[in-house]
Amino acid sequence: MADNEKIKVSIDGIPVEVDPGTTILNAARKIGGDIVPPAMCYYSKLEGSGGKCRTCLVKVSKGSEKDPRPMPKLVASCRTTVMDGMEVQNITSNEVIEARKGVVEMLLINHPLDCPICDQAGECHLQDLGFEHGAVSTRYEFERRTFDKIDIGDKIQLHMTRCILCYRCVFTADQLTNQRVHGILGRGDAAEISTYIEKAIDNDFSGNVIDVCPVGALTDRTFRFKNRVWFTKPVEAHRDCPTCSGKVTLWYKGEEVLRVTARKDQYGEVEEFICNTCRFEKKHTADWAIEGPRAVAHTSVISSNHYENLKPLQVIKENPTLKEANKYQFERSVRL
Amino acid sequence: MARKLLLEHINVPQINTLAVYREKGGYRAVEKAIKNMSPEDVVEEVKKSGLRGRGGAGFPTGMKWSFLAKPEGVPRYLVCNADESEPGTFKDRYLMTHIPHALIEGMIVSSYALGAKTSYIYVRGEMMPQIRILERAIEEAKAAGFLGKNILGSGYDLELYVQPGGGAYICGEETALLESLEGKRGNPRIKPPFPAIAGLYNCPTVVNNVESIAAVVPILNIGAEEYAKIGIERSTGTKLISASGNINKPGVYEIELGVPVEEFIYSDEYCGGIANGKRLKAVVAGGSSVPILPANLILKTAKGDNRLMTYESLADGGFATGTMLGSGGFVVFDEDQCIVRNTWNFTRFYHHESCGQCSPCREGTGWMEKVLHRLEHGHGNLSDMDLLVDVSKKIEGNTICPLGDAAAWPVASAIRHFRDEFEWHVTHGEESQTGNYGLAHYADPLEPVI
Numbered sequence: 175m176a177d178n179e180k181i182k183v184s185i186d187g188i189p190v191e192v193d194p195g196t197t198i199l200n201a202a203r204k205i206g207g208d209i210v211p212p213a214m215c216y217y218s219k220l221e222g223s224g225g226k227c228r229t230c231l232v233k234v235s236k237g238s239e240k241d242p243r244p245m246p247k248l249v250a251s252c253r254t255t256v257m258d259g260m261e262v263q264n265i266t267s268n269e270v271i272e273a274r275k276g277v278v279e280m281l282l283i284n285h286p287l288d289c290p291i292c293d294q295a296g297e298c299h300l301q302d303l304g305f306e307h308g309a310v311s312t313r314y315e316f317e318r319r320t321f322d323k324i325d326i327g328d329k330i331q332l333h334m335t336r337c338i339l340c341y342r343c344v345f346t347a348d349q350l351t352n353q354r355v356h357g358i359l360g361r362g363d364a365a366e367i368s369t370y371i372e373k374a375i376d377n378d379f380s381g382n383v384i385d386v387c388p389v390g391a392l393t394d395r396t397f398r399f400k401n402r403v404w405f406t407k408p409v410e411a412h413r414d415c416p417t418c419s420g421k422v423t424l425w426y427k428g429e430e431v432l433r434v435t436a437r438k439d440q441y442g443e444v445e446e447f448i449c450n451t452c453r454f455e456k457k458h459t460a461d462w463a464i465e466g467p468r469a470v471a472h473t474s475v476i477s478s479n480h481y482e483n484l485k486p487l488q489v490i491k492e493n494p495t496l497k498e499a500n501k502y503q504f505e506r507s508v509r510l
Numbered sequence: 511m512a513r514k515l516l517l518e519h520i521n522v523p524q525i526n527t528l529a530v531y532r533e534k535g536g537y538r539a540v541e542k543a544i545k546n547m548s549p550e551d552v553v554e555e556v557k558k559s560g561l562r563g564r565g566g567a568g569f570p571t572g573m574k575w576s577f578l579a580k581p582e583g584v585p586r587y588l589v590c591n592a593d594e595s596e597p598g599t600f601k602d603r604y605l606m607t608h609i610p611h612a613l614i615e616g617m618i619v620s621s622y623a624l625g626a627k628t629s630y631i632y633v634r635g636e637m638m639p640q641i642r643i644l645e646r647a648i649e650e651a652k653a654a655g656f657l658g659k660n661i662l663g664s665g666y667d668l669e670l671y672v673q674p675g676g677g678a679y680i681c682g683e684e685t686a687l688l689e690s691l692e693g694k695r696g697n698p699r700i701k702p703p704f705p706a707i708a709g710l711y712n713c714p715t716v717v718n719n720v721e722s723i724a725a726v727v728p729i730l731n732i733g734a735e736e737y738a739k740i741g742i743e744r745s746t747g748t749k750l751i752s753a754s755g756n757i758n759k760p761g762v763y764e765i766e767l768g769v770p771v772e773e774f775i776y777s778d779e780y781c782g783g784i785a786n787g788k789r790l791k792a793v794v795a796g797g798s799s800v801p802i803l804p805a806n807l808i809l810k811t812a813k814g815d816n817r818l819m820t821y822e823s824l825a826d827g828g829f830a831t832g833t834m835l836g837s838g839g840f841v842v843f844d845e846d847q848c849i850v851r852n853t854w855n856f857t858r859f860y861h862h863e864s865c866g867q868c869s870p871c872r873e874g875t876g877w878m879e880k881v882l883h884r885l886e887h888g889h890g891n892l893s894d895m896d897l898l899v900d901v902s903k904k905i906e907g908n909t910i911c912p913l914g915d916a917a918a919w920p921v922a923s924a925i926r927h928f929r930d931e932f933e934w935h936v937t938h939g940e941e942s943q944t945g946n947y948g949l950a951h952y953a954d955p956l957e958p959v960i
């Protein structure tokens with residue numbers, strides 16, 4: 175097969191053509207929408223990531239044109255490359271949905287569920303995952319695992335109790351920074367992210383571990399408890415930074431910049447990693463050239479307070495009594 | 511007397527030394543292979559012998575060898591898996607302790623067959639004495655010209671190293687073993703790529719169990735055809751079985767594959783029957799990972815045939831009524847043993863040994879352990895059994911490495927075959943703390959001995 179030839183695959187019956195070597199997950203992302211498997215550990219910008227959390231499991235009902243046998247087990251779509259003629263089932267397979275429900279349950283049994291006091295709430299992938307793919311309640315009746323909080327330097331806090339061991343921060347520390355001081359200690363459910371005896375990650379890009387963390391295990395100490403993310407407004411801005419691209423999202427509350435993060439795409443992955451100076455030191459509007467509001471998925475709670483597309487709910491329109499009661503609102507929405 | 515190929519000279523004094531080992535015909539296979547055979551011939555011989563991996567999965571060794579990629583200018587490695595840590599399995603340690611040269615000789619001929627110039631024996635970290643024994647044996651072999659540069663004047667060079675393991679069961683999983691050997695944390699790798707393509711230091715690598723490698727020596731000595739005559743169907747040759755539990759003669763036995771399970775348990779040549787005149791309750795036939803079977807199903811298949819010690823016969827009936835030969839860790843339970851307690855114990859092991867990469871295994875093993883702990887101590891609920899089966903299903907097949915399956919199978923099979931005993935622990939919580947449920951309906955189908 176010539177190098178530039180595309181591979182044809184179908185995911186939940188939707189055909190797509192991708193380059194050889196593409197993973198099932200990325201092929202699904204090319205299609206987009208509901209059929210994209212959730213990914214808690216895979217991170218396209220981090221080499222070697224993925225394969226661990228098992229939320230992206232899918233069923234390969236046809237291996238390829240050449241070898242049409244189905245794969246015997248569910249596979250991690252983030253680490254399985256497509257073959258020509260492959261047929262994949264994600265949300266059309268009960269087996270996948272059941273297995274995923276199991277994975278979500280497993281991820282949650284030892285999670286503290288302390289969302290009300292967690293900085294990540296509102297932009298937490300585990301919340302989204304639980305909401306979209308989880309069961310209504312848990313069957314777990316035992317004490318949950320806990321760890322002490324650890325400060326990693328004066329800017330980052332590690333709250334291991336919330337960690338889902340996706341290894342993203344380990345890869346980040348390994349691949350973005352020169353000096354590797356970040357790894358995993360211990361085994362099984364006693365495994366913990368370690369900075370080798372609390373040694374501060376002392377380099378320019380360490381703050382990125384906060385952005386790659388899908389949960390609230392690594393948080394920004396300069397933002398801790400300052401506000402709920404859904405009360406802040408994301409604004410795109412840039413500055414001329416000698417170390418990184420300087421392209422960031424500023425999170426405003428009123429006039430004040432509460433937090434600076436990298437810009438994240440629809441899968442929660444940063445577009446470009448940013449340096450610690452941009453993240454921790456530049457918290458004044460004057461430091462930045464403002465570009466405009468950052469579009470946030472309308473399903474996210476972050477956009478819920480921004481009234482950009484206020485539309486009365488469908489049910490109200492269909493109920494004459496409610497319609498009458500909400501007359502003013504309707505007129506307003508038409509005016510708008 | 512059954513034929514012995516690996517343990518024939520086990521009782522010869524000082525068989526652990528090169529001199530005595532050679533007196534008994536040792537290193538003939540090296541001479542034969544290096545002087546008279548091409549590497550391909552050796553691979554062909556092993557293929558013809560029908561030898562299947564003795565580390566647990568039973569994958570045909572010759573076939574594994576022929577999958578090894580051979581790109582130009584890239585080294586290839588042979589790595590011997592001597593991390594033996596499966597509860598119930600202790601055959602590799604026995605072989606290495608008493609006849610270390612059997613493994614060294616096997617490593618030389620296997621490395622020659624694969625074109626490996628550097629080979630490693632990764633030994634479980636706790637086995638310090640065996641590590642020393644192997645190192646001494648390597649020194650002896652080197653001094654005699656069987657290792658090092660230009661072996662027996664053939665131009666073939668081989669360096670053999672012993673690497674102490676990282677002290678974790680998971681380091682026995684072949685890709686975790688390779689990570690550990692490279693000096694990293696022993697986490698299993700995500701496959702593909704398989705070691706045959708990208709293994710140790712990203713180079714093509716074969717990982718084989720101690721016994722698989724040692725078996726290559728008799729295969730070359732007696733010839734593949736002769737070897738394949740031993741055993742039944744696709745279970746050829748002899749196999750080391752580590753027998754333990756409530757039997758009269760626990761120990762390591764070399765059997766010809768195909769021995770009936772009943773004969774293995776009751777004959778004086780092997781286990782010598784159940785100890786203290788008790789009756790058989792259950793058997794874990796291949797190490798803690800394989801499904802446990804009650805007495806009636808281990809002695810006869812569901813179809814009523816005699817169950818034999820072969821890969822096929824033990825697996826007869828699938829997981830519904832069968833099990834696996836696994837690594838040959840044969841654990842026998844008599845009527846006084848508590849299946850709930852044993853299942854808890856096994857699960858505690860897997861919980862402790864999970865590497866923690868995949869969420870189902872990391873969290874599920876701990877969850878199952880907690881539920882089993884509660885059941886064992888008489889505080890369980892009747893719904894716990896369904897919960898356990900469901901959790902085990904959520905782990906099985908959904909993980910990176912087979913440790914997840916290995917943790918799920920013992921639980922699922924114990925509940926499949928011994929559900930009434932689990933229920934009794936719930937309904938008779940207090941009684942279960944002092945008494946025992948006994949044999950019940952899966953009673954030993956044989957006549958009592960007395």
Ligand SMILES: Cc1cc2nc3c(=O)[nH]c(=O)nc-3n(C[C@H](O)[C@H](O)[C@H](O)COP(=O)(O)O)c2cc1C
Pocket residue numbers: 562563564565566567568569571574591592593594595596679680681682683684685717718719720722723911912913916
């Ligand atoms: C958790 C786990 C532990 C294992 N431990 C061992 C071991 O201690 N010794 C061994 O030979 N194989 C072990 N295996 C099997 C190896 O992965 C591999 O299949 C084997 O070494 C291949 O050798 P063989 O083909 O000669 O059997 C283990 C597998 C798993 C999943």
Ligand code: SF4
Pocket residue numbers: 680697698863864865866867868869871872909910911912913914
């Ligand atoms: S199945 Fe368990 S032991 Fe194997 S890689 Fe996953 S977490 Fe580690």
Ligand code: FES
Pocket residue numbers: 212213214215216224225226227228229230231250251252253
């Ligand atoms: S995203 Fe694929 S396993 Fe985690």
